[in-house]
Amino acid sequence: MWTVINYAAWGLCVLFIVLFVIDIIKTEKTGKNKNEHE
Amino acid sequence: MSMNDEKQEGKEIEKGEALSRVLGPMHIWALGVGIVLVGEFMGWNFTIAKGGSIGSLAALWLIAILYIMIIMMNIEMGSVMPEAGGQYAMAKYILGPLAAFNVGLMLVFEYAMLEAADALVVGQILHAVNPEINSLPYIILSLLALTYLNYRGVYATLTLNFVITLIAFATIIVLVVSTGLAGEGSIAGGLSKMTDGLPYGFIGIAAAMQFGVWFFLGIEGSTLAAEECRSTSRALPTGAIAGLATLMIGATITWLVCSYLVPAKELGASAYPLFDAALKTGKSVLIVMMFVGTMLACLASANGCINDASRAWFAMSRDDLIPSFFAKTHPKYNTPYRAIVFLLPISLAFAFTGMLDQVVTFSIFSALLVYVLTAIMMIRFRIMYPLGTIDRGYVAPGHPVPAIVALILLAFALFGMYLGYWVNMLGGITFYLLASLWFVKRREKFVDKEKFLKAGASRWPKPHI
Numbered sequence: 001m002w003t004v005i006n007y008a009a010w011g012l013c014v015l016f017i018v019l020f021v022i023d024i025i026k027t028e029k030t031g032k033n034k035n036e037h038e
Numbered sequence: 039m040s041m042n043d044e045k046q047e048g049k050e051i052e053k054g055e056a057l058s059r060v061l062g063p064m065h066i067w068a069l070g071v072g073i074v075l076v077g078e079f080m081g082w083n084f085t086i087a088k089g090g091s092i093g094s095l096a097a098l099w100l101i102a103i104l105y106i107m108i109i110m111m112n113i114e115m116g117s118v119m120p121e122a123g124g125q126y127a128m129a130k131y132i133l134g135p136l137a138a139f140n141v142g143l144m145l146v147f148e149y150a151m152l153e154a155a156d157a158l159v160v161g162q163i164l165h166a167v168n169p170e171i172n173s174l175p176y177i178i179l180s181l182l183a184l185t186y187l188n189y190r191g192v193y194a195t196l197t198l199n200f201v202i203t204l205i206a207f208a209t210i211i212v213l214v215v216s217t218g219l220a221g222e223g224s225i226a227g228g229l230s231k232m233t234d235g236l237p238y239g240f241i242g243i244a245a246a247m248q249f250g251v252w253f254f255l256g257i258e259g260s261t262l263a264a265e266e267c268r269s270t271s272r273a274l275p276t277g278a279i280a281g282l283a284t285l286m287i288g289a290t291i292t293w294l295v296c297s298y299l300v301p302a303k304e305l306g307a308s309a310y311p312l313f314d315a316a317l318k319t320g321k322s323v324l325i326v327m328m329f330v331g332t333m334l335a336c337l338a339s340a341n342g343c344i345n346d347a348s349r350a351w352f353a354m355s356r357d358d359l360i361p362s363f364f365a366k367t368h369p370k371y372n373t374p375y376r377a378i379v380f381l382l383p384i385s386l387a388f389a390f391t392g393m394l395d396q397v398v399t400f401s402i403f404s405a406l407l408v409y410v411l412t413a414i415m416m417i418r419f420r421i422m423y424p425l426g427t428i429d430r431g432y433v434a435p436g437h438p439v440p441a442i443v444a445l446i447l448l449a450f451a452l453f454g455m456y457l458g459y460w461v462n463m464l465g466g467i468t469f470y471l472l473a474s475l476w477f478v479k480r481r482e483k484f485v486d487k488e489k490f491l492k493a494g495a496s497r498w499p500k501p502h503i
């Protein structure tokens with residue numbers, strides 16, 4: 001059972017990394033556009 | 039924060055570099071106590087191994103006096119400098135760019151390493167509970183999840199810290215009450231059976247002092263959120279003083295309950311002293327509760343450390359002491375997101391080393407250096423701006439006594455550290471010297487001195503020196 005839970009923890013790590021990457025890319029794009037607009 | 043507010047404060051903060059003003063005294067308390075409380079669940083007990091039970095208690099109170107002095111000085115200087123960076127901002131206006139660079143770097147490493155140590159402990163505890171648990175994904179997960187929380191907003195981050203810190207602190211109180219210690223008629227009798235006095239004399243107290251720092255290490259970080267307070271002059275003194283009082287009570291009852299339940303020899307070598315004290319009671323409810331308390335204390339500490347390290351890095355970047363790339367705030371969450379994300383792999387790298395004692399020693403050494411500079415800054419601050427020349431949110435009483443007492447106690451703590459960790463100290467000094475050399479040779483030329491001091495210069499009269 002613990003093996004499955006350990007893998008689930010790894011899965012959550014990957015999920016957080018994906019969330020970060022998506023948000024950072026979005027932010028950098030939006031931020032740039034906003035500054036250019038200003 | 040509107041541009042009008044910024045102008046009122048005499049600041050020249052560019053759009054995209056301003057933080058949200060959403061925090062109150064409760065959050066300052068949570069930030070300060072949250073970072074520190076983990077020290078009551080582990081680490082402090084090495085004072086007993088170094089100086090015996092009485093040496094530990096003496097070190098605890100001497101270090102408490104040191105922190106009272108540090109907090110008094112911090113609040114006085116911090117209340118007139120409502121900027122991110124805490125001691126960094128003070129060094130900026132009082133000592134100049136090179137000292138500010140060093141203080142900023144010391145703060146970043148103090149907190150980034152403490153954060154790594156907290157995550158390491160989370161992994162170790164889980165592995166100790168069940169050897170089938172692989173600690174690595176939980177170390178990484180705890181840092182990632184807390185970094186994400188910090189990334190999404192300071193208000194939610196520190197509100198969560200308030201809740202988990204309160205629960206962790208409550209577990210200590212419940213342990214004390216449920217052991218019957220509060221109503222015990224012969225506490226002294228019980229203590230005399232378990233404690234071992236002062237086996238190494240007064241040198242033991244000096245040796246114990248570096249671990250006594252665990253009880254309070256990081257409380258000064260409450261000033262790092264000054265720029266994000268709704269009312270800095272109210273939130274900072276109230277939150278920081280309440281936090282220090284909480285920690286002094288917590289430290290004393292932690293020493294008492296652990297010394298009462300666990301023999302000194304065992305306690306001095308324990309990895310989780312409060313958890314071991316709960317084990318001695320034999321009550322499963324208390325054991326589970328202290329496990330939860332220890333985990334929450336670690337997470338609260340890591341959470342506060344991410345907040346503080348990123349604010350220091352952000353403030354340095356905004357002043358061009360490091361590349362200005364990190365000075366950007368998130369357009370939606372108003373957090374210094376680039377600084378927060380950049381420091382994550384650094385903390386992870388320290389956590390991967392697995393060397394808990396080395397990581398913590400470097401963190402403590404960096405903190406002690408910041409305290410030495412804080413005392414020096416206080417002396418200089420009062421010369422530059424004597425009482426009555428600028429509005430202060432708080433006035434530290436009895437100046438220069440707090441600064442002098444702090445310097446004397448710091449000399450003892452550094453001497454104690456030298457006895458056991460002189461190699462680490464040498465490594466730390468070399469690192470900061472090399473960083474200073476890089477700053478002077480490669481970075482100082484990018485610092486616009488006029489812009490650097492403009493916010494202070496527009497608010498205060500010309501200094502006396």
